[in-house]
Amino acid sequence: MSSPIPRSAGRSAAVRSQAAPSLAAAAAAVSLLACASVWAQPQYPSRPIRIIVPFAAGGPTDFNARLVSQRLNEAWGQPVLVENRPAAGGVPATEFVAKAPPDGYTLLGANPGPLTVAPHLRSNLGYDTMKDLLPIVLVTTTTSAVVVHPLVPARSVKELIALARKNPGKLSFGSPGVGTVGHLTMELFNSMAGLKMVHVPYKGVAPAQVDLLAGHIDVITMSIPNALDFMKQGRVRTLGVNGLQRSPSLPDTPTVAEAGLAGFESRNFNGIMGPAGMARDLVLRINAEVNKRVLSPEGREQLAAVGYDVAGGSPEDFGAFLKREFEKWGRVVRTANVKAEF
Secondary structure, eight states: OOOOOOOOHHHHHHHHHHHHHHHHHHHHHHHHHHHEEEEHHHOSSOOOOOEEEETTTTSHHHHHHHHHOOOOOOHHHHOOEEEEEOGGGGGHHHHHHHTTSSSEEEEEEHHHHHIIHHHHHHHOOOOHHHEEEEEEEEEEEEEEEEEETTTTTTTTTTHHHHHHHTTTTOOOESSSTTSHHHHHHHHHHHHHHHOOEEEEOOHHHHHHHHHHHHHHSSEEEEEHHHHHHHHHHTTTTEEEESSSOOTTTSSSSSHHHHHHHOOOEEEEEEEEEEEEEEHHHHHHHHHHIIIIIIISHHHHHHHHHTTTTTTTHHHHHHHHHHHHHHHHHHHHHHHHHHHOOO
């Protein structure tokens, strides 16, 4: 005869058999709650997105931001709006994005001025480029050129330098604003050539270009795409390219370095950034869509045709690029002894 089961063991078995359904029910409830939480999260994007451009409409940063906005709109079926906020070299608009909620609905049309130049000119910025903003995707880079109004009697960089030396303080150069790369490029030009051309700041590239075309200022650095358009119309004269190599779009135009200022270089960039703290999946989704739709083979061909060097790549690629540019312009500011005026 088998031994009877002890009463205590019987009670434990009974408790376990009764508890099992309860534990299963609890686990199922937790699972349902988790699913409900996921379902409750609206799929990004569920409302309009803003890309804040720190400069006036019509410049390279605005062009790149509008191209991104158009393609993302097509991809997601949600409005992606470009909002221009020109002021103080792009600093207030950049600070606005840095302090925005990191939900992916407020992005920045990134440009070197407020990101890699202004931090070396001002100690009281309301943001830290490397801590408060998140690189998402580098869209394009561009090499600018030194251009003059056709009435300026200089047909080369050497002639411009000679003219400015003979007329200290009489020639003027425009820029998109104090602390922008356009400003710093010409300050570097002044410093390396020993000139005293007068700086005239504007609220963005477009108004500076308008005044150059009207003859109100003498010199400006202009992106290759814009320079090409105005050259074809005979409205500007391009003297030198600011990169270390000649531009394929302007093969007969020497670099400024070739023309006498050895080592002179300045490049612009345009990208998309967001506030620090954005979820990794949002960053990767925006990055992937821009690489796929804006920087597709067809898109690359279109951008190259108007003088842009297509970048793309991962958020980490953009971050490494940004760090190099940040350090480079810091050295330029210190060497040229540029002082903030805002």
